[in-house]
Amino acid sequence: MNFEWDSKPGTLWQTQEDENIDVLTESVHSLIVWNDEVNTFDWVIESLIDVCEHSPEQAEQSALIIHHKGKYGVKRGSFDFLRPKCEALIDRGIQATIDY
Secondary structure, eight states, rough: OEEEEESSSTTTEOOOOOOOOOOOOOOOOOEEEESSSSSSSHHHHHHHHHHHHOOOHHHHHHHHHHHHSEEEEEEEEEEHHHHHHHHHHTTTOOOOEOOO
């Protein structure tokens, strides 16, 4: 920031010049669970509660959306946060990916 004096006594103007500023931004990703014909509603609900820390109601709603829409973003966060959750769902036989 720069400060400049105006021609009027006692008046100080604050100006800001454009600078190259590095800004740290964290990308937000979605953990997507895909519908399949193998896993039961109960198994998907149980897995969402255990792995994604959903409430029973939230897990049930997510399972219904997955069933009717074919997929659903069940959790949002950084890639590093979502990766172990995605792997845990896959280990349980549930199709899951992380959306970039």
